[in-house]
Amino acid sequence: MVSVGSRALTSKRHKTCIVSEDHLMGEDKLAHKSGRKKNAMNRKAERGGHGFDENKTHRNASGTDSGMRSNKKFTDSKSTSAPQSSFIRKQVDPETTKYFMEISNLFGSDNVDFEERSVICGNALEEAVGKEFELATDYIISHTMQSLLEGCNVEDLCNFLHSCANQFPFIAMDRSGSHVAETAIKSLAMHLQDEDVYSLVEDTLTAICKEIVANSLDVMCNCHGSHVLRSLLHLCKGVPPDSSEFHNRKSSTTLAERLNVKAPRFNGDHGFHIQRGFPELLKLLISGMLKGARKDVRILQVDQYGSLVIQTILKLMVGQDDELTHIIPTLLGCSEKDVMEGNYVQISVVPDVVDLMKETAFSHLMEVILEVAPENLFNELITKVFQNSLFELSSHPCGNFAVQALISHLKYEDQMELVWSEIGTKIRDLLEMGRSGVVASLIATSQRLQTHEQKCCEALVRAVCSANDSPKCIVPRILFIDRYFFCEDKAKWDFPSGAKVHVMGSLILQAVFRYRTDLIQPYITSITSMEDSHVLEVAKDSSGSRVVEAFLNSDAPAKLKRRLIMKLRGHFGELSMQSSSSFTVEKCYNFSNMSLREAIVSELVALRSDLSKTKQGPHLLRKLDVEGFASRPDQWRSKQASRESAYKEFHDTFGSGKSKSSKTDGFLADNSKYKSHPKDVKTMRQEIEHHTTSGTPFLKMSGFKNKSEKDRHGGKQYSRASMDIDTSEGKTKSSKRKRNKDQSEKTASGKRKRKM
Structure with a gap:
């Protein structure tokens, strides 16, 4: 048993001495907290007076009263344009360093149980009073501080954050301190599962948010502070801290959703279970940050880290159209007066916005704006900002991503017509410039909206194949779209054996093969006319195999699908050993006739031992019943x-x-x-x-069930249990009828005898 309290870790701080430098560090709030309590009971009893309203313990968990005080606190907050004076970072004294190192070693020994750990954490955090900034920003001790904040109870955690609230922005902007600040935020989120501490956490967050608003621009544009601020926004929204997919969505996931390869995951609440958050506090935090940064909005537009914070704000406000119709024009540089009058996008800001979309940070921001913008604002962005600038932006290395986002969020045919009129006839130019993403978005959107489909198919064919070229070159040129268009002599271009399939070329063909058969005849002819060796190379490639699968999933005739499958005959074992192409083998099996299926399985029989050791092998062996074919081929054929x-x-x-x-x-x-x-x-x-x-x-x-079976059961479908009940009831009724019949016959017989 490890001893805790004053006997285990002797306090080095007796009476807090307040000097001018201590005032600068924020110790004036904490002078009355000198000395440690001996146990958790004493700390709990005295928490009420440490930076909190003493009457708060009598409020219910709804936090109504604290929310009213939040408005006042935010109203009284300082202007962002006048940041606080810098904190002077003092070096941690050797005695304090030794103390926290002892705690670190104690936790590392794994000899402390949960209750003891919580008490030690509370005692250590009280030792940190007045030194929070130095300890949190110390490279070594900051790791110990993280452990303390993870292991303490909610009251100690809130007291610590109240104590260093005026230093929190500066802790968040430090390389080491940012980890401490984020750990504290995540710990608060974990404690929210307890309804009784809701108002306590709300008061703590209010104190922190007040300081953040006063220093919002500095925190937003700091690489460390930006990350902490995004975590704070998520906590106020009620997003669980472990929802990493919400925080950091991969670009590949976004691209797959835009090209209809993957169903959209985020809508409204972004598809995640939203816990109880602090909606009023979130609203005040966002409004305070944006209001303070309004005159410096140009900085946020082009700053990488500030843009990330703004993107998070916009995603958290999905569905709140009234707020978004005021926030988005502000980010575009529009005047508040015009926005209030309903003129969301002023013509005067359009040239600046178009130029800004050529900046990396704002291009990313515009993608999110287009994703979350209400319909009326989205229409204004199309007609005022993007119209007459679509090809210019599509040609730019950064601007083309904003155009891709715009195309992917089109909803109506007339919007598609506007986009098509500017860039639909310049698909070849875009491909030559390496802007294949714009072309892929255009094709996917036409397929999704079922408009301009034939125009897209024909324009893509014209872009890669001249009138004198054979149609069979269409698919290979799109598969290696970068090599073809960067080739000086395109007339002599040939299939580049050993080269990797271009990812965007693969995505374009996957979108094309989702069109109706009558629209994609040239593409079907091309892929089925490829040489056997070329089809094998494509099937071996991770991106190319998806094109083969897309063709097999298309509406093309079955005999043409089997023609392509025949080109892979003799290589199915080789393909099955690769993770990506094993899916292609399964697709080929599904779309084959009996003889082809038997040929595929026969090739896998010889490799089943090696195949079973791969990640994908067991599934493929089970799906195709390779073992069954090897042991009992006749029974396998019968089963098929x-x-x-x-x-x-x-x-x-x-x-x-x-x-x-x-x-x-x-x-x-x-x-x-x-x-x-x-x-x-x-x-x-x-x-x-x-x-x-x-x-x-x-x-x-x-x-x-077939029709006759449904008729017998009165059109209903019965479960096995219900059918058993009906059967037993039927037997009972039948036996009753039989007994009644026998009884009536006996009675009638008796009457006849008496009558005779």
Whole structure:
């Protein structure tokens, strides 16, 4: 058992001496807190007077009263234009350093239980009173401070933050102190699970936010302070601290959503469970920061770290259209008077905004603005800011990303027409400049809105293929779009063996193959005319394999899909050993007829030992039932035939009239007809595979009843339990009727005998 309290760690601070330098460090608030309490009970009893309103303990957890005081505190806060005087960082004295090193060693020994750790943390934080800035910004001791803030109780945590509230912005802007500040914020978020401490945490955050507002521009534009401030905004919103995907979304994820490759994750509350936050405090913090920085908005527009804070603010306010219609014009440099009159974007600021979009920081900011802007403001941005500047911005290394975001958030055909009129006829120029992302966004949006589809397909063909070229060169040139357009003699360009497929070229083709078959005939002809060796190289490439899969998922005829699959014959084992191309093998299997499936599985049988050791191997071996084929090929063929029969039966029963009349070669060969219900098809596929494996007919057990079965049950679908109940009830009623019949017959017989 480790001894705690005064016996374990002797206090080095007896009476707080207040000198002029101590006042500068903020010790004037804390002189009455000299000496440590001996145990947690004493600390808890005396917390009320340490920087808090003594009556706050009698308030309920709703925090209504504290919210009213928050307004007053923010009203009285200092102007951002007059930052506080710099703090003089004093060196930590050797005795204090030794004390905190002892604590660090004690925690490192793992001999302290949870309760003892909490008490030690509280005692140590009281030792830090008046020295918070020096300790938090010390490279070594700051790590110990983080451990203390993670292990203390909520009252000690709030007392510490109240004590250093006026120093918090400067701690947050320090390389080491920023980690301490962020740890404190995350610890507060963890304590919010307890309703009883809500008002206590709210008071603490109010004190911190007041100081942040007074120094907002400095904190926002500081590389360390920006990160702390974003964490504080998330806490006020109620976003869990471990929602890293909310805080830092990967650019690849954003791109996939824009190109319809991945369903959008964020809408309204960004798809996350929002905990109880501090909405009024968040509103006051944001308004105070933006109001103070209004005259310095140009700094925020071009500053990398300030832009990140503004982006976070905008994302947290998704759905709050009234606030966004005032914040966004302010960020664009519009006057507040015009915004109040409903003129959100003034013509006078348009040239500046267009130039700003050529800056890295503002280009990122504009992407978020376009993502969250209310519809009326979005329309003004299109017609006033982007119109007549789309090709200019699309040609710029930074500005083109703003154009991609604009195109990806178009909602109506007339908006698409406006964009198409400026850049639709210049697709080749954009590709030659390396702006393939704009082209990909244009194609994906036309597919999503189902407008300008034919124009997009034809324009892309003209961009990569002249009238004298064979159509079979279309797909290879898009796959290696950078190499083709950077080639000096394009007439002599050939398939670059050994080169990596261009990511954006792959994404463009994936979008193209989601079009209707009648629109993409040149692309289908091109990919099915590629040489066998070239198809194999594409399938081996991580980006190229996705193009093969996109073609197999398209509406192209089944025989053309099998023609492409035949080009990979003899190499399925090689492809299955690679993580990315193993998915292609599975797709090829799904869209093959029986003979091709048997050929694919035969190639995997020889490699099943090596394949089972890979990450993707066990799934592929199980999905294709390679072991079953190796041990009992006849039974495997029978099972495949049964599965194919079930697919056809499902297709005939539930397929559309068009699909019923068409000649199909198995359900899997034409499952693109069910692309509107992918979840239903997936569930159905799993049901069929399960029941064909168990030997039970699919339609008999899966709940899909034919018409005669439904009629017998009055059009209802019964579960196994309900059917058992109905059967037993039926038996009971039948036996009752039989007994009644026998009884009536006996009675009638008796009457006849008496009568005779």
